[in-house]
Structures are given as structure tokens and as C-alpha cells.
Amino acid sequence: MKITRDLYQGSLTLLTDFYQFTMAYAYWKSGKAEQEAVFNLFFRKNPFQSGFTVAAGLDYVIDYCRNFQFSDKDLAYLADMNDGNGKPTFEAAFIDYLKDLKFSCDIDAVEEGEVVFPNMPLVRVRGPLIQCQLLETPLLNIINFQTLVATKAARIVLAAKDDPVIEFGLRRAQGIDGALAASRASYIGGCSSTSNVMAGQLFGIPVAGTHAHSWIMSFENELEAFKAYAEAFPDHTILLVDTYDTVNGIKNAIEVAKLLKERGKKLLGIRIDSGDLAYFSNIAREMLDTAGFPEVQIVASNDLDEHIMTSLKMQEASINVWGVGTKLVTAFDQPALGAVYKMSALKNEEGEWVPKIKLSQQSIKINIPGIHNVKRFIVNGKAIGDMIYLENLEEKEQVTIIDPIDPTRRKRISVANADSEVLLKPIFKNGEKIYSRPSLEEIRNRARNRLAAFDKTHKRLINPHIYPVGLEASLYEYRTSLVLKAKALENGK
Ligand SMILES: Nc1ncnc2c1ncn2[C@@H]1O[C@H](COP(=O)(O)OP(=O)(O)OP(=O)(O)O)[C@@H](O)[C@H]1O
Numbered sequence: 058m059k060i061t062r063d064l065y066q067g068s069l070t071l072l073t074d075f076y077q078f079t080m081a082y083a084y085w086k087s088g089k090a091e092q093e094a095v096f097n098l099f100f101r102k103n104p105f106q107s108g109f110t111v112a113a114g115l116d117y118v119i120d121y122c123r124n125f126q127f128s129d130k131d132l133a134y135l136a137d138m139n140d141g142n143g144k145p146t147f148e149a150a151f152i153d154y155l156k157d158l159k160f161s162c163d164i165d166a167v168e169e170g171e172v173v174f175p176n177m178p179l180v181r182v183r184g185p186l187i188q189c190q191l192l193e194t195p196l197l198n199i200i201n202f203q204t205l206v207a208t209k210a211a212r213i214v215l216a217a218k219d220d221p222v223i224e225f226g227l228r229r230a231q232g233i234d235g236a237l238a239a240s241r242a243s244y245i246g247g248c249s250s251t252s253n254v255m256a257g258q259l260f261g262i263p264v265a266g267t268h269a270h271s272w273i274m275s276f277e278n279e280l281e282a283f284k285a286y287a288e289a290f291p292d293h294t295i296l297l298v299d300t301y302d303t304v305n306g307i308k309n310a311i312e313v314a315k316l317l318k319e320r321g322k323k324l325l326g327i328r329i330d331s332g333d334l335a336y337f338s339n340i341a342r343e344m345l346d347t348a349g350f351p352e353v354q355i356v357a358s359n360d361l362d363e364h365i366m367t368s369l370k371m372q373e374a375s376i377n378v379w380g381v382g383t384k385l386v387t388a389f390d391q392p393a394l395g396a397v398y399k400m401s402a403l404k405n406e407e408g409e410w411v412p413k414i415k416l417s418q419q420s421i422k423i424n425i426p427g428i429h430n431v432k433r434f435i436v437n438g439k440a441i442g443d444m445i446y447l448e449n450l451e452e453k454e455q456v457t458i459i460d461p462i463d464p465t466r467r468k469r470i471s472v473a474n475a476d477s478e479v480l481l482k483p484i485f486k487n488g489e490k491i492y493s494r495p496s497l498e499e500i501r502n503r504a505r506n507r508l509a510a511f512d513k514t515h516k517r518l519i520n521p522h523i524y525p526v527g528l529e530a531s532l533y534e535y536r537t538s539l540v541l542k543a544k545a546l547e548n549g550k
């Protein structure tokens with residue numbers, strides 16, 4: 058049985074839905090495989106009723122695309138697929154075609170750690186239809202989860218104000234890869250460290266931790282256990298004080314702090330993992346301060362999330378470090394982001410781009426046609442609005458952005474008085490990677506800096522003020538005209 062580390066090094070090209078292969082085969086059969094297309098990956102709603110989302114996962118996408126080729130084992134597996142009566146699902150000539158298939162797409166994407174919003178493209182893929190299609194599922198798999206967890210982490214880190222948050226989720230995460238990807242995304246979202254040692258090894262995330270109740274239970278009494286732990290880690294001791302009686306545990310921790318002090322060492326902290334965390338942290342703070350240990354940190358854990366943390370802050374709990382596991386790595390209150398990947402343009406035989414639109418009963422599901430990009434406008438260091446626009450838009454003094462769902466929501470932006478940044482960056486050109494990857498540390502810093510550019514009203518955890526993101530007016534008109542035309546055609550049938 059292969060585990061994740063081996064999987065990462067092997068071919069992941071079959072990690073897609075079967076229907077991508079049935080379509081790939083049919084594209085090939087009908088001579089459309091190489092027809093050029095544009096697809097966009099985007100989501101329709103911020104998760105957790107958040108006012109923002111933090112993009113993550115691009116680094117995995119880059120690896121996926123760079124390794125996009127069919128191994129002999131992959132080809133043998135596909136060649137072996139059949140209808141149950143022995144008739145092969147795919148002709149041998151198609152398997153040969155896949156054997157020679159080389160990744161050749163252009164990919165433009167929002168960088169990891171960027172703050173993003175509904176409807177804007179996070180990844181734009183342009184290339185042969187067959188390749189664009191096969192990429193749908195893995196791109197969504199990667200971006201959906203990491204973006205979701207990075208956003209949850211950012212909310213938790215916001216609730217912690219300036220306190221460090223340690224990610225403790227491995228034991229409750231969705232399997233091995235879910236845990237590793239969640240540790241990475243949590244770090245991007247602003248966590249300071251992880252308890253997941255392999256995430257430390259693979260991604261260079263700082264690893265941290267305390268000890269469990271079992272350590273205490275393996276001794277005759279708590280004080281003896283504390284002393285032995287401090288003996289093993291005289292410079293890094295954090296003692297879990299709630300195994301039997303929290304107040305007594307704090308007393309025992311103070312005993313150990315005194316012993317360490319006699320040796321010129323310091324107790325780093327205590328951890329409280331049950332009961333009323335406001336009540337016990339305040340008692341602990343007072344007892345530690347009175348005993349002359351104001352520098353000893355208080356770590357809290359136990360089913361924390363951004364809402365409980367906000368409440369604990371309001372209660373003036375004396376917590377300095379937050380350990381957050383289950384509710385972070387499982388994105389507890391919203392288990393999926395729901396990003397989708399839709400075709401927006403296709404080149405015809407004359408070599409002209411034809412915009413593509415998919416109608417839906419729900420207007421939220423009508424996609425944005427054409428080849429577009431996103432520009433963020435910034436005034437005095439603050440983001441004031443994001444514009445989705447067709448790439449060939451000429452320079453304008455003033456632009457109007459229109460909410461694609463509610464056209465009464467619109468905003469005029471004076472381009473001359475604003476700084477701006479195009480958010481889709483070139484990642485691959487004709488299959489060649491042209492983007493130099495930032496380190497995870499740089500990505501984490503980007504998330505922090507970008508979040509700082511948004512008004513706090515967009516970042517409040519409940520009922521945030523909606524940040525304006527809209528279609529540039531001419532794109533809005535264009536899309537409306539295409540929708541009306543498509544509806545007229547449908548009605549005429
Ligand atoms: N002062 C507080 N305000 C709001 N929520 C709190 C406060 N103190 C603790 N909590 C949260 O309340 C929940 C308490 O969980 P639970 O009912 O399992 O109690 P417990 O103390 O963990 O019990 P056990 O001793 O069995 O572990 C946790 O999610 C915890 O983070």
C-alpha cells in the first residue's frame with residue numbers, strides 16, 4: 058500500500074473523474090481534442106459566511122501540471138478498461154495518443170495567500186480542449202480544499218488577535234493527504250506552527266507541541282510526571298494541568314517552575330484542555346503571577362474555533378497561545394468550498410474565439426463568458442473593489458463594476474486616482490512553467506499583508522460588509538446580451 062509520500066512522487070494523472078476520460082476519448086474521436094479552449098476555476102460564495110477567502114493550493118497545481126504525463130502503468134490501466142464483456146472502453150490508437158500527450162496549456166492564476174472573492178477566476182487554463190478537460194477534477198480537488206482551510210485558518214488567526222495559533226488537527230483530519238494539505242493551508246492562513254511532524258518535514262512548517270494526559274497517567278502522581286518532563290525538556294516545558302484537578306495542576310506546575318528557576322531555567326507554559334477556559338486561564342494567570350512567574354504562557358485547547366475564541370477574548374480570558382485542531386482542519390462548519398471549473402471560450406475553425414455561456418434557471422450559475430482577468434483597485438493602501446474584465450479592454454479613466462447577480466449593486470471607480478494590480482499571474486506558457494514559486498513563508502506573509510489591505514468591516518466574523526467585486530460595465534452588457542440571445546434561441550426551439 059502506497060502512502061502519501063510515495064503518491065506525491067508518482068504519476069497522479071489518473072486522479073480525475075472517469076467522465077473526463079470518456080469526454081477526452083470522444084473529443085479525440087470527433088477531432089476536437091486539440092481545439093483551443095479557455096476554462097476558469099472560481100467559487101460562487103465565500104465559505105463560513107466569511108467576507109473574504111484566502112487562495113491556496115497553486116503549488117500543488119504546479120506540481121500536478123509539471124508531472125502531467127501518462128506512465129506505462131497508467132496507460133496499461135486505461136487500455137485494460139472494458140465494458141464488462143471484454144470490449145475495450147478506449148481504442149488502442151487513443152492510448153497511443155495519450156502516450157505522446159504533453160502538457161502544453163497556458164495557466165494564469167491568483168497567487169497563493171491572495172485574498173479572493175466569489176465569481177473571480179482563481180485559475181484560468183487555456184489550451185487544447187482535451188487537456189483543459191482532464192485538469193478539471195484535480196484542479197478543483199486541490200484548490201477547493203486548501204483554499205477552504207486557509208480561509209478557516211485566517212478567521213481563527215483573526216480571532217486570536219496577535220496570539221500564536223498551533224494547528225493540532227492531524228488526528229481528526231480527513232485522512233493522510235487531507236491532514237498534510239490542511240497543515241500547509243493552515244500555515245498559509247496564519248497559523249504559527251503545526252503538531253504534524255511530516256508537515257514539518259515536507260513543507261518546512263515549524264513543529265510544536267506539549268504533552269498528553271497519558272504522560273501524567275503513566276506516573277504515580279502529577280507532580281512526579283511534571284518533574285520528569287521538565288527533566289527531559291528543561292528549556293521547552295509546557296505542562297498540561299487538567300488531568301485530575303486543574304487548580305491543583307497549576308499548583309504543581311508552579312512547583313516545577315520554581316525548581317526550573319533554581320537551575321536558571323524557565324517554565325515555558327501550561328496547557329488547559331477542558332472546563333471553562335476563561336475561568337481556569339484567569340485563575341492560572343493570577344496564581345502564576347502571584348508566585349512570580351508572569352512570563353509563563355497559558356495555552357488553551359479543546360474544540361476551539363473562531364467563535365469560541367472570540368467569546369473567550371470578550372470574557373478577557375488569560376490565554377496566550379491557542380491550540381486548534383478538529384474544527385480547523387475539517388473546516389467543520391462548511392466541509393467544501395464548492396469552486397467550479399467552467400469553459401468560457403472556444404476557438405472556432407477560423408481561429409476566432411467564441412465566448413461560451415451556460416444558461417441556468419439560477420442566475421448565480423450563469424458563467425462569465427470570454428477571456429477575462431481581474432484587477433484590484435487600491436486607494437491609500439486599502440482595496441476598494443475588484444473588476445472582472447475582458448482581456449482586450451482598452452484603458453479607461455473611469456470604470457463601473459456591476460455585481461453579476463444583482464446589477465443594482467454597482468460602483469464607479471476613478472482609475473486615475475487608484476493603484477491597481479492584475480490578479481491573474483502567468484504560471485505556465487505553452488506548458489512551460491514561467492512562474493518562480495515563492496516559499497511557504499512568503500506565501501504566509503502575502504496572506505497577512507493582503508488581508509491587512511482590506512477594511513476590518515470585510516473581516517468581521519459575523520455579517521461582514523460585502524466587498525465590491527463586479528463585472529466591468531462592457532463585460533456586463535456583453536454577458537447580458539449573450540444570455541438574452543441564448544434564451545431567445547432556446548425559446549425558438
Ligand atoms: N468560557 C468559555 N466560553 C465559551 N466556550 C468555552 C468556554 N470554556 C470552554 N469553552 C468551550 O466549551 C466546550 C466545552 O466542551 P465540553 O462540553 O466537552 O467540556 P469539557 O470541559 O471539554 O469536558 P471534558 O472534561 O469531558 O473534556 C469546548 O468547545 C470549549 O472550547
Ligand SMILES: O=P(O)(O)OC[C@H]1O[C@H](OP(=O)(O)OP(=O)(O)O)[C@H](O)[C@@H]1O
Pocket residue numbers: 225226228229330358359360361380381382383384
Ligand atoms: O480539540 P481540538 O481542537 O481537536 O484539538 C486537539 C485535541 O486533541 C487532543 O485531545 P483529544 O481530543 O484527542 O482528547 P481529549 O479531548 O479527550 O483530551 C488535545 O488535547 C486537544 O483537545
Ligand SMILES: O=C(O)c1cccnc1
Pocket residue numbers: 225226252265266267268269328358380382
Ligand atoms: O502538542 C499538543 O499539545 C497536542 C498535539 C496534538 C493534539 N493535541 C494536542
Ligand SMILES: [Mg+2]
Pocket residue numbers: 359360
Ligand atoms: Mg478533544
